[in-house]
Amino acid sequence: MAQVSMTVNGKTASGEVEGRTLLSSFLRDTLKLTGTHVGCDTSQCGACVVHVDGVAVKSCTMLAAEADGADVATIEGQANADGSLNVIQQAFQDHHGLQCGFCTPGMVMSAAALLKENPKPSEGEVRAYLEGNICRCTGYHNIVKAIMAASGQDVSAIAAE
Amino acid sequence: MYNFEFEKPETVADAVAALGAEDAQALGGGQTLIPTLKQRLASPAVLVSLKGISEMQGICTANDGALCIGGATNHATVATEGGAYPALAATAAHIGDPAVRNRGTIGGSLANNDPSACYPAAALGSGATIVTNTREIAADDYFQGMFTTALEEGEIITEVRFPVPEKANYQKFLQPASRFALVGVFVAKYADGVRVAITGASNDGVFRWSEAEAALSANFAPEALDGLSLSGDDMISDLHGTGAYRAHLCAVMTKRAVAAAS
Numbered sequence: 001m002a003q004v005s006m007t008v009n010g011k012t013a014s015g016e017v018e019g020r021t022l023l024s025s026f027l028r029d030t031l032k033l034t035g036t037h038v039g040c041d042t043s044q045c046g047a048c049v050v051h052v053d054g055v056a057v058k059s060c061t062m063l064a065a066e067a068d069g070a071d072v073a074t075i076e077g078q079a080n081a082d083g084s085l086n087v088i089q090q091a092f093q094d095h096h097g098l099q100c101g102f103c104t105p106g107m108v109m110s111a112a113a114l115l116k117e118n119p120k121p122s123e124g125e126v127r128a129y130l131e132g133n134i135c136r137c138t139g140y141h142n143i144v145k146a147i148m149a150a151s152g153q154d155v156s157a158i159a160a161e
Numbered sequence: 162m163y164n165f166e167f168e169k170p171e172t173v174a175d176a177v178a179a180l181g182a183e184d185a186q187a188l189g190g191g192q193t194l195i196p197t198l199k200q201r202l203a204s205p206a207v208l209v210s211l212k213g214i215s216e217m218q219g220i221c222t223a224n225d226g227a228l229c230i231g232g233a234t235n236h237a238t239v240a241t242e243g244g245a246y247p248a249l250a251a252t253a254a255h256i257g258d259p260a261v262r263n264r265g266t267i268g269g270s271l272a273n274n275d276p277s278a279c280y281p282a283a284a285l286g287s288g289a290t291i292v293t294n295t296r297e298i299a300a301d302d303y304f305q306g307m308f309t310t311a312l313e314e315g316e317i318i319t320e321v322r323f324p325v326p327e328k329a330n331y332q333k334f335l336q337p338a339s340r341f342a343l344v345g346v347f348v349a350k351y352a353d354g355v356r357v358a359i360t361g362a363s364n365d366g367v368f369r370w371s372e373a374e375a376a377l378s379a380n381f382a383p384e385a386l387d388g389l390s391l392s393g394d395d396m397i398s399d400l401h402g403t404g405a406y407r408a409h410l411c412a413v414m415t416k417r418a419v420a421a422a423s
Contacts, residue, residue: 002167018164019164019165019166019167019208020162020163020164020165020198022195041199042196042199043192043195043196043260043261046258046260049260052263055237055263056259056260056263057260057263057264058260058261058264061191061192061195061196061261061264062191062195062264063167063191063195063208065167065169065210066167066169066191066210066212068169110259110260113259114259129259131258131259131340132257132258132259132260132261133258
C-alpha cells in the first residue's frame with residue numbers, strides 16, 4: 001500500500017492505495033465520488049472520463065498512483081458554486097441530451113474538455129471528439145446539440161432526429 | 162488484475178535501475194498495458210512508470226532537421242506540437258480517442274508493436290530511429306513481428322527521431338468496433354526514395370511494401386501503383402476481414418495516401 005494525495009475538485013484528497021488501484025476505484029470507493037461511472041472498464045465507453053491536470057482521461061485506465069500530486073476534476077465539481085447546473089449540464093437538460101444518464105458524467109466531462117480547447121466547435125468536431133464516449137440511448141444527436149448550444153451557437157438548424 | 166508495486170522514477174537512470182528488479186515492467190501511458198493487466202495477461206511484480214521522466218517528454222528539432230519526440234510524449238502533444246512533420250501530427254491526431262491520446266505515449270506504442278497500431282507504420286514509413294537508453298536502432302531493424310521488437314529486457318525508448326519527408330500521408334481504414342487500423346498505410350517521399358509501411362494487415366506486423374516503393378520512387382502518382390498487388394495468404398484473417406480483403410485494402414489505401422500526400 002502507498003499513500004497518494006491529489007487535488008479533487010479543488011480540495012485535497014488522500015488515501016491508501018494498492019499499486020493496482022485504478023483512479024476510477026479511488027474516486028468511487030475511497031472518496032465516495034460515485035458520479036464517475038465505470039461502464040465497460042476497458043477504456044472503450046468513456047463513462048469514467050475525468051480531467052487530470054486539465055485534460056480528459058479515462059479514469060478506469062489510469063492508476064490512482066499515477067495521479068499522485070495531480071489536479072483532478074470530476075462531475076461532482078462541475079455545478080456552479082450555488083449548486084445550479086453549469087452551462088454544459090443545463091444544455092444537456094434543455095436539449096434532452098440524456099435518457100438513462102449512465103454515460104452523462106463522461107459526456108459532460110468530455111464536452112468540457114472539448115470546449116476548453118475549442119470554444120466554438122463545428123458539429124463534425126463535436127462528433128469526432130466524442131469518439132471515445134458511447135451512449136446507448138440517445139443516438140447522440142441531442143448530445144451533440146447540447147454541446148453546440150453550450151458553446152453559445154445557434155442549434156435551431158440541427159435536426160433532433 | 163494482480164497486484165504490483167508501483168514506481169515513478171524521475172530519471173532514465175533510475176528507471177533502468179528499477180527495471181532491473183525481477184518481473185519489473187515499464188509503463189508508458191498504460192492505454193494497452195492496463196487493460197492487459199486487467200485481463201491478467203501480464204502479472205509484473207513492479208510497474209515502473211516512465212511518465213515522470215522529464216528528459217523523455219516533448220518535441221524538438223535536431224540539427225539535421227529530424228523531428229525528435231521524447232519516448233514518454235503523449236499522442237495529443239504530437240498532434241498539436243508536431244507540426245514540423247504534418248503527416249505525423251495528423252497520424253497522432255487520429256490514434257484512439259481524445260482521452261486515450263492524452264495518456265498514450267509514442268514509446269509505449271512502439272514498444273508494444275501492436276500489429277494494428279498506427280505509430281509503427283509512421284516510424285517504419287519514415288525510416289525513423291528508435292533511441293533507447295543504450296543505443297540507436299533503425300526502424301528497419303526494430304520491428305521484428307507481431308508484438309515483437311529489437312528491445313532487450315529492461316531497455317527504454319527514450320526518443321524517436323523522424324526524418325521529415327518532402328511529402329507524406331497516412332491513410333487508416335478503421336476497424337469499425339475497435340477503431341484500430343483494419344489496414345493503415347503510411348507513405349513518405351524523401352529525396353532518396355519513397356517508403357511505404359503498412360500496419361493492420363500482416364501476421365508479421367508492420368511491413369514495407371517494396372514493390373510499391375520502387376514504383377512510387379520512379380513516379381510518385383497513384384497510377385504508378387496500377388497492377389501492383391499483395392498476396393493475402395499471410396495476412397490477418399478474422400471476422401472483420403479476410404486476408405484477401407486486407408490485401409486489397411493495402412493497395413487502395415496506398416493509392417489514397419499517395420493522392421493525399423502533402
